[in-house]
Each structure stands twice: as structure tokens, then as C-alpha cells.
Amino acid sequence: MATISIRDVRKSYGKTEVIHGVSxxxxxxxxxxxxxxxxxGKSTLLRMVAGxxxxxxxxxxxxxxxxxxxxxxxxxIAMVFxxxxxxxxxxxxxxxxxxxxxxxxxxxxxxQRVDQAxxxxxxxxxxxxxxxxxxxxxxxxxxxxxxxxxxxAVFLFDEPLSNLDAKLRVQMRxxxxxxxxxxxxxxxxxxxxxxxxxxxxxxxxxxxxxIAEQIDTPMAVYERPATRFxxxxxxxxxxxxxxxxxxxxxxxxxxxGKLALxxxxxxxxxxxxxxxxxxxxxxxxxxxxxxxxxxxAVETLGADTLAHGTLSGANGAGGELIARLPGSxxxxxxxxxxxxxxxxxxxxxxxxxGKRV
Amino acid sequence: MVEKxxxxxxxxxxxxxxxxxxxxxxxxxxxxxxxxxxxxxxxxPMPLVPGxxxxxxxxxxxxxxxxAPVGRMLLNSFVMAMGIAIGKIAISILSAYAIVYFRFPFxxxxxWAIFMTLMLPVEVRIVPTYEVVASLGxxxxxxxxILPLIASATATFLFRQFFMTVPDELVEAxxxxxxxxxxxxxxxxxxxxxxxxxxxxxxxxxYGWNQFLxxxxxxxxxxxxxxxxxxxxxxxxxxxxxxxxxxxAAATLAVLPPVAVVIFMQRLFVKGLVETEK
Ligand SMILES: Nc1ncnc2c1ncn2[C@@H]1O[C@H](COP(=O)(O)OP(=O)(O)OP(=O)(O)O)[C@@H](O)[C@H]1O
Ligand SMILES: [Mg+2]
Numbered sequence: 001m002a003t004i005s006i007r008d009v010r011k012s013y014g015k016t017e018v019i020h021g022v023s024x025x026x027x028x029x030x031x032x033x034x035x036x037x038x039x040x041g042k043s044t045l046l047r048m049v050a051g052x053x054x055x056x057x058x059x060x061x062x063x064x065x066x067x068x069x070x071x072x073x074x075x076x077i078a079m080v081f082x083x084x085x086x087x088x089x090x091x092x093x094x095x096x097x098x099x100x101x102x103x104x105x106x107x108x109x110x111x112q113r114v115d116q117a118x119x120x121x122x123x124x125x126x127x128x129x130x131x132x133x134x135x136x137x138x139x140x141x142x143x144x145x146x147x148x149x150x151x152x153a154v155f156l157f158d159e160p161l162s163n164l165d166a167k168l169r170v171q172m173r174x175x176x177x178x179x180x181x182x183x184x185x186x187x188x189x190x191x192x193x194x195x196x197x198x199x200x201x202x203x204x205x206x207x208x209x210x211i212a213e214q215i216d217t218p219m220a221v222y223e224r225p226a227t228r229f230x231x232x233x234x235x236x237x238x239x240x241x242x243x244x245x246x247x248x249x250x251x252x253x254x255x256x257g258k259l260a261l262x263x264x265x266x267x268x269x270x271x272x273x274x275x276x277x278x279x280x281x282x283x284x285x286x287x288x289x290x291x292x293x294x295x296x297a298v299e300t301l302g303a304d305t306l307a308h309g310t311l312s313g314a315n316g317a318g319g320e321l322i323a324r325l326p327g328s329x330x331x332x333x334x335x336x337x338x339x340x341x342x343x344x345x346x347x348x349x350x351x352x353x354g355k356r357v
Numbered sequence: 358m359v360e361k362x363x364x365x366x367x368x369x370x371x372x373x374x375x376x377x378x379x380x381x382x383x384x385x386x387x388x389x390x391x392x393x394x395x396x397x398x399x400x401x402p403m404p405l406v407p408g409x410x411x412x413x414x415x416x417x418x419x420x421x422x423x424x425a426p427v428g429r430m431l432l433n434s435f436v437m438a439m440g441i442a443i444g445k446i447a448i449s450i451l452s453a454y455a456i457v458y459f460r461f462p463f464x465x466x467x468x469w470a471i472f473m474t475l476m477l478p479v480e481v482r483i484v485p486t487y488e489v490v491a492s493l494g495x496x497x498x499x500x501x502x503i504l505p506l507i508a509s510a511t512a513t514f515l516f517r518q519f520f521m522t523v524p525d526e527l528v529e530a531x532x533x534x535x536x537x538x539x540x541x542x543x544x545x546x547x548x549x550x551x552x553x554x555x556x557x558x559x560x561x562x563x564y565g566w567n568q569f570l571x572x573x574x575x576x577x578x579x580x581x582x583x584x585x586x587x588x589x590x591x592x593x594x595x596x597x598x599x600x601x602x603x604x605x606a607a608a609t610l611a612v613l614p615p616v617a618v619v620i621f622m623q624r625l626f627v628k629g630l631v632e633t634e635k
Contacts, residue, residue: 050529050533051532052529052532052533071532072529072532072533072535073532073533073534073535073536073537077533078533079529079530079533081526081529081530082526083524083526085524085526085527085529085530086530087527087530087531087544087545088549089545089548089549098531098534098536098544099533099534099535102534102535102536102540103535146530146534150534
């Protein structure tokens with residue numbers, strides 16, 4: 001168990017910098033999920049914590065000890081890989097025991113620890129099997145068991161569930177969370193799946209192009225996205241973004257339409273982006289409506305109905321909008337839907353920097 | 358594949374049987390020859406069924422032979438073939454390990470230098486090699502027989518190709534588990550290479566066993582001769598009759614160790630193939 005402190009860490013491959021200075025403080029026992037689109041540097045960051053990749057600049061501390069130049073084995077970490085990376089020629093027992101054997105533990109202690117982990121992960125019937133005789137989910141458990149028996153200071157997970165089918169993924173997600181809770185070990189978890197990210201994380205690190213755009217609790221990231229990128233990345237369907245500028249207490253869309261704002265931003269006239277999540281749009285009576293959506297397509301998901309359309313009074317790229325309505329809502333393409341925005345559920349971003357205003 | 362019926366099946370089997378017969382008949386004839394007397398062999402037609410002199414001929418071959426006892430030559434050949442096979446595998450697996458997993462100066466140069474030696478088989482470099490071995494005083498010794506033939510670009514290349522297919526994540530998992538370079542090699546890479554090692558062992562053992570020119574050059578004492586050289590010397594030349602039954606017994610004996618190696622190793626690498634499939 002340990003804290004992790006990452007201070008302005010950078011990584012370059014040759015001349016190209018892929019991590020542009022990330023700082024992160026992880027409390028003891030915290031579950032941190034690093035999420036972001038493909039190629040943003042999530043794995044690279046995790047591998048730098050593991051010691052599999054050298055740090056170009058900055059400092060990395062685990063449990064208060066600077067580990068910049070330490071080998072993985074000296075960092076007291078355990079890692080679960082995307083493809084499990086089980087040793088194909090060793091039995092499940094030996095796979096889990098290998099790290100302990102190297103650490104010079106006695107036979108009795110190894111057996112006791114492996115048995116304990118196997119019981120926790122329901123792997124007892126498979127201890128003598130080779131990995132190839134296991135299903136994907138079982139292999140995944142062995143990989144977790146291998147991390148668990150080491151009783152490390154930090155668990156590192158690199159997309160451990162991405163090779164599993166949807167149902168198993170949900171189940172394993174819960175198991176990982178439970179396991180981490182019960183042993184109380186600090187964990188860093190990389191994924192590009194936002195549902196995994198939201199459900200597992202104590203705190204989320206949303207990364208984009210080598211930068212940590214926001215580090216906060218899942219709810220805070222959802223409710224107050226720090227940048228336009230975060231707003232679009234977290235939440236499904238993505239947040240609606242409309243171009244325009246502030247005038248008085250209204251947001252004037254590029255096409256001329258007006259939206260009332262809850263709070264009055266200081267500046268007037270600067271190009272801004274107005275964001276509202278599809279689930280924060282409600283059907284209203286024609287009189288109350290602040291938005292009128294000309295519906296072009298409807299997706300019925302059962303519990304919800306998604307209405308895609310364009311906003312009258314807005315044009316160009318900013319005019320497209322999605323509203324998430326109750327499943328019972330009756331809409332058809334061609335309708336004009338009167339909508340209101342839920343109170344305090346609007347977001348404004350700078351059009352140039354993408355920062356929240 | 359099209360299933361052949363009736364005549365087609367018979368034809369296919371006939372072709373296969375003829376092929377096998379063509380390969381096996383001389384071997385059978387050798388065996389038959391090794392159970393007859395000299396005069397039965399040289400007086401045409403030679404009998405096609407084994408005679409009663411099996412024990413006489415084989416014990417004479419093993420203990421006395423013609424130039425040197427066959428038993429001794431078999432031992433020499435065996436030591437040489439084992440030495441070459443084990444030495445080649447040990448050296449090439451280690452150099453492939455270094456080339457694939459370590460970053461050191463002139464790494465690619467080392468690789469290409471090894472690769473270039475493919476162009477220099479024993480026959481091409483035989484004179485300078487002889488010079489070196491002679492001045493090191495290794496003529497008529499097992500070391501002299503084995504050492505110059507140990508370097509192997511082919512095996513290094515094969516292991517390199519195999520190591521490059523081992524997933525990086527496996528290497529990293531081992532590093533995280535705390536395995537240093539030697540442990541990783543011993544605990545993970547070596548067990549995963551068993552199939553390759555077995556297959557290579559067969560090929561290299563036979564390569565070593567069949568060496569002719571090199572042993573001929575550097576062994577002058579009959580008790581250091583290898584069986585392949587010995588067979589050549591036992592062939593009757595110009596004006597002597599030779600001793601055909603003993604020569605044939607020696608030839609039969611010379612075939613046995615490679616056959617044994619193939620049979621034994623084949624079991625091992627078939628097992629390996631089944632076990633490590635991913
Ligand atoms: N060895 C390397 N040399 C050069 N560039 C590299 C190297 N390894 C990774 N990169 C680059 O670093 C960036 C981040 O890679 P990384 O593997 O961390 O992405 P990721 O966020 O894990 O993506 P994914 O979700 O697809 O796994 C990528 O743009 C990649 O091209
Ligand atoms: Mg990745």
C-alpha cells in the first residue's frame with residue numbers, strides 16, 4: 001500500500017514527445033482510472049509507473065520513494081496486461097507463484113498465499129491446468145491472481161478487460177473493484193471504455209494527446225468537465241456543443257437563435273461554445289420552449305428515445321443536436337420538438353482554448 | 358482433396374510402395390550382406406535373405422574392424438556429433454538471446470557478422486581453420502573435431518526468429534515478477550524453445566555425424582577416426598578384396614545412432630508442438 005506522486009512527467013521517443021508533462025497525486029488505497037482515446041499515452045504513462053518505460057523528465061515517487069531509475073522489480077508493483085501475458089508452459093499455480101519464488105519465499109508461504117488468492121478468485125479447480133486450457137475469463141483471473149499474491153504496493157492494469165465479451169466484462173469489472181476494495185491496495189487502471197472508467201474510479205484522469213485534461217471524481221468530471229474535450233469524451237451520447245457568443249444573459253447562436261443562460265459570464269462578444277448533455281434536454285410546451293428541434297432521425301432504445309435533429313436558429317456545425325427523451329416520448333422524423341434545458345446543466349467553453357469558462 | 362476410388366487408390370499406393378522400396382532396398386541389402394560370408398557376397402547372384410553369420414560379423418566389426426574397431430569409431434562419431442549439436446545449440450541460443458533482448462553497441466553489426474558466416478561453410482575456410490587448430494595442438498583430439506564446427510549462423514538465425522515471436526508482454530510480465538535476464542532465459546525462454554531445440558538437435562546431430570572432410574584432415578591416428586571416415590577406408594581399393602561382411606556390418610551400425618536420435622527427439626518435439634501451441 002502506498003501513495004504515488006507523479007510530478008511533471010514527460011516522455012519522448014527520439015524527438016517526438018508523447019507525454020507532455022503529467023502531474024498526479026494518488027492517495028493510499030485509491031482507485032485511479034486513466035481514460036482517453038486511442039494513442040493518447042495512457043499505456044505509456046502506466047508503463048512509466050511500472051518502470052517498463054524510462055521517464056524522459058520529471059519525477060515519479062511510489063510510497064514516498066523516488067523510483068525514476070529503479071527496475072520494475074524494485075518498485076513493489078504488480079501489473080495485469082491486456083493479453084494477460086501468462087507463462088504458457090507453467091501451470092496456473094506456477095504462474096501465480098513465480099514472482100514469489102523469485103522473491104525467495106518459502107514453499108509453505110507460497111502455497112498459502114496462492115491458495116488464498118485462488119480461493120478469492122475461484123480458481124481452485126484450475127490450479128494444475130496450463131493457461132491454454134482456460135477460458136478468457138479464467139485467464140484474466142489468473143492474471144489478477146498473479147498480481148494479488150505478490151501483495152504489492154500498487155496494482156497496475158492496462159485494459160485488462162478489453163479481450164472479454166460484454167457480459168463477462170461487467171462481471172469482471174465488479175470483481176476487480178471488490179478485490180481492490182478488500183485488499184485496499186492503490187490501483188492505476190487504464191481503459192478507453194468510459195463505462196468502466198466511471199464505475200471503477202475513485203478519481204478519473206482524462207487524457208488527450210499526452211496531457212491530463214482533467215483529474216477529478218467521475219461525477220465531477222461529468223458535471224463540470226474542465227475542457228471541451230472532456231465534455232465530449234465522457235457521456236454517451238456526447239454532449240451537444242453549439243457555437244456562438246454571449247450577449248447579456250443570453251447565448252446567441254451563430255445562426256441567430258438565442259438561449260437563456262443560468263449564470264451570466266463576465267465577457268460579452270467573445271466566441272464561445274455552449275454545451276448541454278442530451279439527457280438534460282426536456283420536452284416542454286410550445287410557450288416555455290427555449291429550443292425548437294426539427295427532428296431528422298429517432299432512435300428508440302427502450303428506456304430512452306434519442307431524437308437527432310437540427311436547431312432552428314442555428315446553422316453550420318453547431319446546429320446538430322441530440323436529445324435524450326423518456327422511452328415513452330412520441331416523436332417522429334419531421335416533427336418540431338419544443339425543448340427546455342434543465343437548470344444549471346449548461347456549460348460554456350472557450351472556442352479557442354477549449355477551457356471551461 | 359479429391360477422393361480417388363478403386364484404380365486411383367491402387368495406383369497411388371503402388372507409387373508410394375515403389376518409392377519406399379527404392380529407398381529401403383539398398384539398406385536391406387546392406388543388412389543382408391552383413392550376415393553373410395565374404396564369398397557369398399562376391400559370388401553372383403548375391404543372396405537376398407539374411408544368412409547365419411550375424412553374430413560373427415558384428416562382433417568382428419565392433420571389436421577388430423579393418424583399420425580401427427568400429428565400436429571405437431562409433432564412439433568418436435557420437436562424441437563429435439553430440440559435441441557439435443550441443444555446442445551449436447548452446448552458443449546460438451545465447452547469441453540470439455543477446456541480439457534480440459539486449460541493446461548494446463554494434464548489436465546489428467554483430468548480427469550481420471554472424472549472418473555473413475553463412476557464406477563460409479567448413480569447406481571454404483578449411484585451410485586457415487586447419488592452420489589454427491594445428492598450431493593450437495588440437496589435432497587428433499575431440500576438441501579439434503568439435504570446436505571449429507560449433508559456430509552456427511543458421512541456428513542463431515532460427516532462434517532469433519523464434520524469440521521475436523515471443524510476445525513483449527511476456528518479457529514485461531517476467532520483469533515485473535522480478536526475473537532478471539538470466540532467470541528469464543532459464544525459466545521462460547528455454548522452456549518455450551524446447552520444440553525448436555529438439556528439431557535443431559536432430560538436424561545438427563546428423564550434420565555432425567555426417568562430417569567427412571574435417572575429421573579426415575585433422576585425425577591421423579586410427580583410434581580418433583570417425584565412423585564415416587572408417588567406412589570409406591573399409592571400402593576395398595585397387596588390389597585388395599576387402600572384407601565385405603564386416604564393412605556392411607559397420608555401415609549398418611553407422612546408421613543406427615542417427616536413427617535412434619530421430620526417433621527419440623521426434624517424440625519430444627511432437628509433444629512440444631502439442632503443448633506450447635498458443
Ligand atoms: N516505441 C515507440 N516509439 C515511438 N512512439 C511510440 C512508441 N510507443 C508508443 N508511441 C506513441 O506514443 C503514443 C501513446 O501510445 P500509448 O501506447 O501510450 O497509447 P494508448 O493511450 O495506450 O492507446 P491505446 O488505447 O490504443 O492502447 C502513441 O501516439 C504512439 O504512437
Ligand atoms: Mg494502450
